[in-house]
Amino acid sequence: MTDQNRPPLEETPEVADAIEDDVAVDAFVTGGGPDSENPQFLAPGQEPVIRTGADQPWEPVDLAMAKGWDPTPANIERARKELERDGAAAIERTVP
Numbered sequence: 001m002t003d004q005n006r007p008p009l010e011e012t013p014e015v016a017d018a019i020e021d022d023v024a025v026d027a028f029v030t031g032g033g034p035d036s037e038n039p040q041f042l043a044p045g046q047e048p049v050i051r052t053g054a055d056q057p058w059e060p061v062d063l064a065m066a067k068g069w070d071p072t073p074a075n076i077e078r079a080r081k082e083l084e085r086d087g088a089a090a091i092e093r094t095v096p
Contacts, residue, residue, distance in 0.1 A: 053095030054088035066094045 009015060042048060060080035061071050069075040082090045 052092060054091040058083065058091050063090060063094065066091075 060076045060083055063083060064071055064075045064079040067079070069079070079090075086093075
């Protein structure tokens with residue numbers, strides 16, 4: 001069949017079969033857990049668990065690369081000094 005004789009894609013039997021198939025896809029079913037339509041509320045006085053980029057250990061080379069610097073010895077030393085001076089704040093400024 002040439003391209004001129006081929007029906008438009010939306011008129012093919014495969015597309016019609018796909019449209020008529022209304023079976024739920026497991027990957028898209030939330031199972032009733034928290035989502036935008038079913039939020040999870042905290043109990044009064046309960047604090048939310050917030051994880052930030054500084055919650056994990058950082059090496060100077062990691063910070064240098066997160067800033068977009070090439071991992072040269074000079075840039076790694078610069079990142080080491082920044083980590084030493086500012087601690088977690090150096091990371092939070094780069095990777096909130």
